[in-house]
Amino acid sequence: MSKIVDEVVAANAAYAEGFGAKGDLAAPPARGFLILTCMDARLDPAKFAGLVEGDAHVLRNGGGRATDDAIRSMIISHKLLGTREWFIIQHTECGMQTSEGKRLAVFLEESSERAGKTNAGFQNVCVDCDATDRHAKKELAFDDLKKSVVDDVTRVRNHPLVNPEIPIYGYIYDVKTGKLIEVEEATAAGRPAA
Ligand SMILES: [Zn+2]
Known part of the structure; x- marks a missing residue:
């Protein structure tokens, strides 16, 4: 058996050992x-948002994007299992947002020189990539990420099957500090109907 399988099975045995009253948890998220x-x-959403088993629903996909499938699960989460507040949390240095626009932000951070087209798609080809204002370019990438959170909160908010009374909050998780940073424009877009 693989080393990973052995490790997972051993970790689970230890976990089940201390399982205790968690066997009595109800399916609807307690919080x-x-x-x-x-x-x-x-x-690790359980750690960065302070969750224990039974507290909340956590949906995950590449990018934390509000895809049709994610929205379908969100609707089930509310309609059948009673959640009343939703968070959309994307993060810095996300490798999953692979549209040309996202790649562009990364390219810009490395260099202002023109990217070259190769067999593997666009690549930075400059030899002197010491960009002088990396900070400004990082900000650009951050703006792009904020827009992605705003777009996704707006998409969920406008979905015809989503209860208009559910507040939807938009955040960015900073992988360098562990902090959640609110995207105010997203939370405003996700405000519930009065
Ligand atoms: Zn990511």
Whole structure:
């Protein structure tokens, strides 16, 4: 058997050992909320948002994007399992947002020189990539990420099957500090109907 399988089985045996009263948990999340976030291994929603088993729904996909499938699960989460507040949390240095626009932000961070087209798609080809204003370019990438959170909160908010009374909050998780940073424009877009 693989080393990983052995490790997982051993870890689970230890976990089940201390399982205790968790066997009595009900399926509806006790704290009535949901988090949609990225599958990135650096993110641990239970830790960064203070969850224990039974507290909340956590949906994860590449990018923490509000795909049709994610929205379908969010609707089930509310309609059948009673969640009443939703968070959409994307993060810095996300490798999953692979549209040309996202790649562009990364390219810009490395260099202002023109990218070259190769068999593997666009690549930075400059030999002197010491960009002088990396900070400004990082900000650009951050703006792009904020827009992605705003777009996704707006998409969920406008979905015809989503209860208009559910507040949807938009955040960015900073992988360098572990902090959640609110995207105010996203939370405003996700405000519930009065
Ligand atoms: Zn990610």
